Amino acid sequence: MEKTCFDGQVAVITGGGGGLGKAYALLLAGRGAKVVVNDLGGSFDGQGADPTPAQLVVDKIKAAGGEALANYDSVAEWESAQRIIQSAVDNFGRIDILINNAGILRDKSLHKMQIEDYQKVIAVHLDGTFFCTKAAFSNMKEQAYGRIVSTASAAGLYGNFGQVNYGAAKMGIAGMMNCVAQEGARSRINANTIVPTAGTRLTFTVMPEDAIGKVKPEYVAPLVAWLCSEGCSESGQIFSAGGGYYSRVAVVEGSGVALDPDKEITIEMIAKNSDKIKDLKEAREFYSAMEQAGTILSGMNKE
Numbered sequence: 001m002e003k004t005c006f007d008g009q010v011a012v013i014t015g016g017g018g019g020l021g022k023a024y025a026l027l028l029a030g031r032g033a034k035v036v037v038n039d040l041g042g043s044f045d046g047q048g049a050d051p052t053p054a055q056l057v058v059d060k061i062k063a064a065g066g067e068a069l070a071n072y073d074s075v076a077e078w079e080s081a082q083r084i085i086q087s088a089v090d091n092f093g094r095i096d097i098l099i100n101n102a103g104i105l106r107d108k109s110l111h112k113m114q115i116e117d118y119q120k121v122i123a124v125h126l127d128g129t130f131f132c133t134k135a136a137f138s139n140m141k142e143q144a145y146g147r148i149v150s151t152a153s154a155a156g157l158y159g160n161f162g163q164v165n166y167g168a169a170k171m172g173i174a175g176m177m178n179c180v181a182q183e184g185a186r187s188r189i190n191a192n193t194i195v196p197t198a199g200t201r202l203t204f205t206v207m208p209e210d211a212i213g214k215v216k217p218e219y220v221a222p223l224v225a226w227l228c229s230e231g232c233s234e235s236g237q238i239f240s241a242g243g244g245y246y247s248r249v250a251v252v253e254g255s256g257v258a259l260d261p262d263k264e265i266t267i268e269m270i271a272k273n274s275d276k277i278k279d280l281k282e283a284r285e286f287y288s289a290m291e292q293a294g295t296i297l298s299g300m301n302k303e
C-alpha cells in the first residue's frame with residue numbers, strides 16, 4: 001500500500017501542545033506536513049497561559065527534521081482564532097488541514113454548575129471550533145481543497161454525569177461538522193468528527209491508572225491523519241477511536257409510524273404506538289436534513 005504523505009501541505013492543530021494534539025502534530029509533521037502547533041497552554045480548566053507546551057512540540061518536530069511553528073493564541077475569540085489560521089498562511093503560504101482539538105473541562109453537576117463554567121466550556125470547544133473553521137474555510141474554498149477534523153466526545157453522544165456544559169459543546173461540534181461537510185462538498189473540503197478515548201491530563205482523574213497506558217493518544221492519531229489525507233473521501237462522518245479500537249458512529253432514525261394528519265392525532269394514539277415509534281430495527285441514516293424531510297413528506301398518509 002502506498003505510504004500516506006503530507007508533503008507540501010500545511011496543517012493547523014489547535015491545542016497541539018499536549019495530549020492528543022501533540023500526537024497529531026508529531027504524526028503529520030513526520031509524514032511531511034508543515035505544522036502550526038497552536039496551544040494557549042493554560043490549566044486543564046482553562047486558567048492562565050503558557051507558551052512552553054506548544055514550543056516544546058515545535059522543538060521536537062524540528063529536532064526530527066520537520067517544519068513547524070508555534071502559535072499561542074486562544075481559539076475562544078474570533079480575533080485570536082483568525083490569527084491562528086493567518087499564521088499558517090503568512091508563514092507557510094496556505095492551510096490544507098485544520099484539526100480542532102483544543103479543549104478544557106469544568107465538570108460539575110447541573111445543580112452546582114456556575115454560569116461561567118458553562119460559558120467557558122462552550123467558548124473553548126464550540127465557539128473555538130466555529131471560529132477556527134470559519135477562518136480556515138475561506139482559504140480552503142479559494143484553493144478548492146481542505147480537510148477539517150473536529151473533536152466531539154462520548155459525553156455529548158451518549159451523556160455523562162457532571163458534563164452538561166461539555167456534552168452540549170461536543171454534540172454541537174458534531175452538528176456543526178455535518179453542516180460544514182455539506183457546504184464544503186463542492187470545494188473538495190471534507191469535514192469530519194472524531195470521538196477519541198485517550199489517557200491525557202483531561203482523563204487522568206477519571207481513568208483507572210492501568211488503563212491509561214492502553215489508550216495512548218498515538219493510537220487515535222492514525223485515524224485522524226487518515227481523515228486529513230487527500231486520498232480519504234469521507235466527509236460528514238463521526239468516528240470513534242481509542243486503544244486500537246476504530247469505529248464509525250452514526251445518528252439513525254427508525255422507520256416509525258405515519259399517522260394520517262388529515263384526521264385528529266391524539267395523545268393516546270402516540271402512547272398506543274410508542275413501541276413502534278421507538279423501534280430502531282429498520283433504522284436508517286440520512287445524509288442531509290433535506291433527505292430526512294423528503295422521507296417524512298413521502299411517508300405521509302401511509303397508514
Ligand code: NAI
Nearest residue numbers: 015018019020040041042074075101102103153197198200
Ligand atoms: P489536553 O488537555 O492534553 O489537550 C488540550 C489542549 O488544548 C491543551 O494543551 C490546552 O492547553 C489546549 N487549550 C485549552 N484551551 C485552549 C484555547 N482556548 N486555545 C488554544 N488551546 C487551548 O487534553 P486531550 O485529552 O488531549 O484533549 C484534546 C481534545 O480531545 C479536547 O477537545 C477534548 O475535549 C477531546 N476529548 C478527549 C478525550 C480523551 O479521552 N482524552 C475524550 C473525548 C474528547
